[in-house]
Amino acid sequence: MIKIKQPKKKQDDMNLIDILWKQDIDLGARREVFDFNHRQKEHELQRQLELQEEKRLHLLREQEKALLAQLQLDEETGEYVPRPMPSTPLPTAVAPLQVTQNVSFTEDSGDAMSFDECLQLLAETFPVEETENISVCLDTTAVVPMMSPEQPALQPALPPASLSPGPLSPSPSTQMMSPDLEQAWVELLSLPELQQCLNMQMEDTLETTTNPLSNSPEVQSPNYSFYPATNLTEGGTNSVCPAEFMNAFDGSLPSMAPANSLGEMNTDAPQLNTDFTAESFGEIFYPNAILEESGGQHSLDGNDSDAMSDIQNKAPFTPVDLYSLSPGDSFDKHSLKAELPDSDSGISSHTSPNASSPGKSVCGDGSYHYSDSDMDDIDQNPLSVEADYSEMFSINFQPDDVQQVLSVSTLLRQPQQQEMKPKQHKIDPEEESGQNDSPFTKDKQKRRSDVRLSRDEQRAKALKIPLSVDVIINLPVDEFNELMSKHELNEAQLALVRDIRRRGKNKVAAQNCRKRKMENIVGLEGELDSLKEEKECLQSEKIQNRANLKEMKQQLNRLYLEVFSMLRDEKGNSYSPSDYSLQQSTDGSVFLVPRGLQKSKKKYCIYTKELWS
DNA sequence: ACGCTTTGTCATAAA
């Protein structure tokens, strides 16, 4: 199907896209209906496919940016991660990560190798001590973060130079990941501290969560139940969600892991579970926040550390545990759908030509008035946004259930935003240098969509709204109101939040509406076809009936003549057909009627005979 | 330049 649609594209793109499609069916499911309807609108289908691809790529890039953001954070903490040259990719396990980095660097500066190096460090530092369970877990899950079904989508985004399909070796290489590295990742993913960190930001959201175990994904998942599956109508939720989730972690965790590896983990890799404290993770993720908000942080640390210790003491990590880390499908959806787009928006803003001019600095004034121009300003002014978010983060750095849920998105996003500024600087030169000529010719459309997606988010940033757009949109009304009450927002912020929520919901509604409309059209077309077919059948049947009727008339005429010829008068003479005719009455009696007297046959009936009985 | 498609948004009605 894809290949059929894609011939217009370049062959290279075709291959990459094909791979992407094969491994990411979910996103395409959204409009498969139309694809299979043979509407003979190939251009439309192609556009749809392209859009889907773009979405995937956006998600991937966002994830990548999250990784980069984490790296940035590392730098902020003072743990600068040296970035080896791209020409020195790690052969096996590192390869997939490299892919992701490359993707991000297609738009960003090519300093991705630091992450690879971090991975390598991880692999080196972590001995192979795992139980089989863990290894199995890695096969099924741990690998996922690096090579989720969507990961292959990254390849298309890679610049031709970096693509080099051979060396990248998508999934197999990941499968080949060294056990120790895998284990390290598993441990990282399973670390309660990590979960805590993910949950840190949204402190105010829910105070109801006193249970330390609330940090566990199982507890979180219910919170996400509100996320409608419709949000992910692009594809099957089941298959996508884990991958997305893992990707989300891929964006955050791997980056963290390197930081840890450089810092604490290098020394005590085996003791990760016990050695890591909430603070350490907090530092990893939000060094600034910790430094700035040490007070609130410590209180949190106490609570969380307890919870963490409980969780840690519980049991060895099994595949189930690893999956349990994910807050659930809703989380996956949430993180990817919302956060990635957000980050994507940031990317887009960076990549957009307008964003290239960092001069404007008047956006975060907190004024509620915003227009496209304002938005442009905001887009072009990552600094203000960054500062705003740093503030937000510091404020939000507390544990709560809801906040955990929310924080996941915000966490994933914030690093990106913090990194926005550097990225922009890096990206712009590349674009100017002709990076735009990358295999994907839809960058403009991507950017547009990104900008679209980022509008409300940018506005939210401008007004320092401490909630992610996704949360604002998808949170149930009760929780939403609760959040609104907990976050002391001014009138402008409240208005913007409500507008964001309204627009976001309406956007989804419009999408659903259009989808239904198209489905209706398709259904009506099918019905029309069936009716046409039925009509043809009826017409053929009519023709057949007409032929049968003709035949019957002929037979009747022959019979009539036969009967008529058998009639004789008193003298034994036959009647002339020209003078007489046979007519049948309603009671079945047949009369021989003179032709001139047919109208009043009864009156002038001369002979009556029962010809039929 | 023109037309078409897609997508987001607004206005409005209905649930």
Added chain:
DNA sequence: CTTTTATGACAAAGC
């Protein structure tokens, strides 16, 4: 009355 949903209409952007 408020919120959500559905839908027509419009505009912007891309192709």
